[in-house]
Amino acid sequence: MSDSLQTIISSMINDAPPGNGINLINDIKIILNNENSKRIISENVKQYHLNKDFKLVKLSDSSVGLLSKYNQTGLKFYDLSLGLKFDYDFDAFKVIDIEKIDDNDDDKLPADDEILKLSNIVEEYASQHFPTFYKSIVVPDSNDSDIIYIIIVDENLNDANYYNGKWQSFYKFTKSTGELTGEIGIKVHYYEEGNFILNTVKKVNESKISLSNIVDTIEKIENEFELSVFSKFSNLNEKVFKSLRRQLPINRSKVQWGKAIGNYKLGQDAAGGRH
Amino acid sequence: MSDEAFDASLDLLRRLDPKNISKNLNNICRLQPDLSDDLLSSIDTPLKVLKCSYNGDKLFLCCDYNRDGDLYRSPWSNKYIGDNTADDDAPYPSSHLRQLEIYANESFDIYRDLYYEGGISSVYLWDGDDDDEQIVNKSGDVEFSGVALFKKQINKSLDDLNNGSWDSIHVFEINPLNGSGAGSGEKFAEYKLTSTVILDLSTIENNDDISLSGNLTKQINKKIAYIDSMTHISNIGSIIENMESNLRNMLQEIYFSKTKDIIGDLRTIEKLDVQNEDKLKHKELISSFQSL
Numbered sequence: 201m202s203d204s205l206q207t208i209i210s211s212m213i214n215d216a217p218p219g220n221g222i223n224l225i226n227d228i229k230i231i232l233n234n235e236n237s238k239r240i241i242s243e244n245v246k247q248y249h250l251n252k253d254f255k256l257v258k259l260s261d262s263s264v265g266l267l268s269k270y271n272q273t274g275l276k277f278y279d280l281s282l283g284l285k286f287d288y289d290f291d292a293f294k295v296i297d298i299e300k301i302d303d304n305d306d307d308k309l310p311a312d313d314e315i316l317k318l319s320n321i322v323e324e325y326a327s328q329h330f331p332t333f334y335k336s337i338v339v340p341d342s343n344d345s346d347i348i349y350i351i352i353v354d355e356n357l358n359d360a361n362y363y364n365g366k367w368q369s370f371y372k373f374t375k376s377t378g379e380l381t382g383e384i385g386i387k388v389h390y391y392e393e394g395n396f397i398l399n400t401v402k403k404v405n406e407s408k409i410s411l412s413n414i415v416d417t418i419e420k421i422e423n424e425f426e427l428s429v430f431s432k433f434s435n436l437n438e439k440v441f442k443s444l445r446r447q448l449p450i451n452r453s454k455v456q457w458g459k460a461i462g463n464y465k466l467g468q469d470a471a472g473g474r475h
Numbered sequence: 476m477s478d479e480a481f482d483a484s485l486d487l488l489r490r491l492d493p494k495n496i497s498k499n500l501n502n503i504c505r506l507q508p509d510l511s512d513d514l515l516s517s518i519d520t521p522l523k524v525l526k527c528s529y530n531g532d533k534l535f536l537c538c539d540y541n542r543d544g545d546l547y548r549s550p551w552s553n554k555y556i557g558d559n560t561a562d563d564d565a566p567y568p569s570s571h572l573r574q575l576e577i578y579a580n581e582s583f584d585i586y587r588d589l590y591y592e593g594g595i596s597s598v599y600l601w602d603g604d605d606d607d608e609q610i611v612n613k614s615g616d617v618e619f620s621g622v623a624l625f626k627k628q629i630n631k632s633l634d635d636l637n638n639g640s641w642d643s644i645h646v647f648e649i650n651p652l653n654g655s656g657a658g659s660g661e662k663f664a665e666y667k668l669t670s671t672v673i674l675d676l677s678t679i680e681n682n683d684d685i686s687l688s689g690n691l692t693k694q695i696n697k698k699i700a701y702i703d704s705m706t707h708i709s710n711i712g713s714i715i716e717n718m719e720s721n722l723r724n725m726l727q728e729i730y731f732s733k734t735k736d737i738i739g740d741l742r743t744i745e746k747l748d749v750q751n752e753d754k755l756k757h758k759e760l761i762s763s764f765q766s767l
Contacts, residue, residue: 226633328748332740443639464589
């Protein structure tokens with residue numbers, strides 16, 4: 201059971217909509233109804249946010265941090281632009297233990313001028329395109345200084361109007377080869393009188409990128425992605441939705457129910473039928 | 476405890492990705508086997524399709540209301556289809572109700588053809604479960620319930636990467652209001668309808684997928700005059716027709732319009748500085764007009 205329990209919990213957490221984290225986890229806890237499950241759940245929530253769904257967290261009234269495996273150092277998460285380190289309780293969904301990054305720290309952070317400069321340009325880009333609750337980070341790989349990660353997350357949570365949306369961009373840049381790979385995703389959850397989710401993901405794979413054109417490239421990719429999502433909407437609306445069910449029958453009037461309904465069949469048979 | 480777990484299960488299924496509703500429902504049933512029956516009858520999932528081997532393999536739709544164990548009753552033959560033979564006590568509609576069921580299936584089949592131009596429909600009716608209940612007859616004065624189901628799918632092809640599927644489930648109760656027509660000669664019945672549409676749309680492209688998936692449920696109660704049992708089918712038919720049009724409009728609004736707005740709020744294609752400048756210019760323009 202424990203193997204399959206693990207699989208079930210992780211598959212549920214992977215299907216989670218943006219926002220709503222605590223309610224969802226409480227539901228799962230009630231369904232499992234056992235103390236041991238608490239640890240399994242929080243471990244799965246943690247892995248989900250570290251690896252797939254990077255999480256925005258409030259560090260103070262005016263500052264936002266981001267949880268991902270890329271800005272972890274030891275047991276903590278770090279934020280270079282804020283100069284802070286913090287921990288997160290994945291059971292209570294709470295930021296804990298915020299502290300200033302100390303330059304004399306044993307686990308000194310690998311922040312050089314190049315990273316900080318790029319971080320500023322990415323931050324400037326994000327502030328121009330993400331109007332709500334967002335965060336961008338630029339961090340070097342912990343082992344390979346040739347690799348830089350760029351993450352932008354934006355959330356628009358509006359439970360009062362029954363919707364939540366999330367944008368997430370992740371890029372991995374390899375300086376020596378000029379390769380930029382990554383993934384951009386949008387999730388929207390709308391749940392008034394029902395349950396609706398939009399899920400879209402685009403893989404990024406660009407070459408001949410340098411530190412000087414990387415943010416322009418990201419802007420171009422993300423603009424194109426957003427426009428292509430809108431054009432897919434109109435395609436699905438025009439081509440698929442309309443041919444699943446018509447708004448009105450072809451004669452543009454409602455069905456005559458009752459005994460006379462048989463006349464439609466007679467009419468069709470006379471016209472050779474559509475079957 | 477089990478009530479609490481049931482509510483939590485429903486709540487969870489209202490939040491998790493609706494594209495995987497069947498998988499998530501099965502998983503919860505594995506965790507809480509005692510709740511399985513209640514959950515399976517409360518949660519709508521995309522409809523299963525079976526062939527009626529007693530009627531030229533004509534396709535019919537399956538849900539909890541035509542199920543007995545692992546078997547499903549076909550509306551075309553009134554026989555249970557599946558690997559086993561039906562139990563002796565497997566439920567069937569009473570004799571007049573079965574005649575109404577045939578009539579309802581014919582009517583909704585025409586409705587399906589007019590609106591869906593394809594797809595599959597099935598209607599199932601069942602008797603009220605009161606012991607001292609009269610059996611449904613031609614008068615229309617005896618209550619009964621039913622469900623009308625529709626399904627249509629569009630699968631991607633080589634030159635079209637779009638997929639779509641529509642499942643609609645309309646569960647209704649028809650309660651004749653006894654004595655309502657005393658004197659006037661007109662008889663009324665109350666029609667209670669709960670409708671759910673499950674709609675999945677997707678474009679599957681290499682490294683660039685999009686999926687819009689969800690369900691919407693609405694309820695309505697209506698009091699309408701009737702003459703006999705056949706009037707009930709016309710009345711519920713036109714209530715379902717209006718409800719389905721309504722739901723279709725709401726789905727179009729949510730899937731294509733609301734979602735687009737939410738994405739536009741997440742990320743703007745135009746730079747915010749440019750937007751603000753435009754707003755400022757607009758304001759200046761207005762105030763310069765006002766000062767003229």
